[in-house]
Amino acid sequence: MYRLIHVDNLATLLTRGALHAPNTTPRDGLPYRTIHNTEVQASRKLKTISCGPRGTIHDYVPFYFGTRSVMLYQLHTGWVKDYRDGQEPLIYLITTIQEVSASGARWVFSDGHGLATFTLWYDDLAKLDQVDWKTVNAVYWNDTPQYNDRQRRKQAEFLVWQQLDWSVINGIATSNPVVTQRVEAILNRYPNRRRPPVTVKRGWYY
DSSP states (O other): OEEEEEGGGHHHHHHHTEEEOGGGOOOSOOOOOOOSOHHHHHHHHHOBOSSTTOSBGGGEEEEESSSSOHHHHHHHHTOSTTOOSOSTTEEEEEOOHHHHHHTTOOEEEESSOTTOTTOOEEOOGGGGGGSOHHHHTOSOOOOOSSSTTHHHHHTOEEEEESEEEGGGOOEEEESSHHHHHHHHHHHHTOTTSOOOOEEEOGGGOO
16 A cells, blocks of 8 residues: 655654554644645545544545555645646555554555545445455556546555554655655665655656
């Protein structure tokens, strides 16, 4: 599973020792650069979850099941208001469903975009077959008359209740060696935190 963040935010997460949901982020004054569409986030703040711990989407830390997300494409092409850095400084934080479950964190997952009316939510790993894995991992995900639900399905997500400890992050991926060097330098400042391997994954970007 994959969570996109701006590399500028890595030090803040390492200082806190965890990833936090919007509704449970500590009020510690640490900087955090947002990369999200504000209108979409306003809707996610209100969207309720029908299973698991319930609450709203903003009570969870979101991960995508695949790379090259719709959100990354929008950031790359300048569709997100007030964001102009492109995709190069964005990094993937990587974990697995197994590690999240073993950590004791509570979670839910969806079969599509969290705000779509007909998206369904689950809290049972036996239901992972409801995720359209072919579309989640597809390079091309635009809707067509023949396949008119691909964009929604591409955005299926796994949500972790309230927070996820940094120790559950088992990898970091970057767009190029320059960003990798920056990530490594930041990790060097936190020797007591888990140090996941850092890899250039150019194919995970547009």
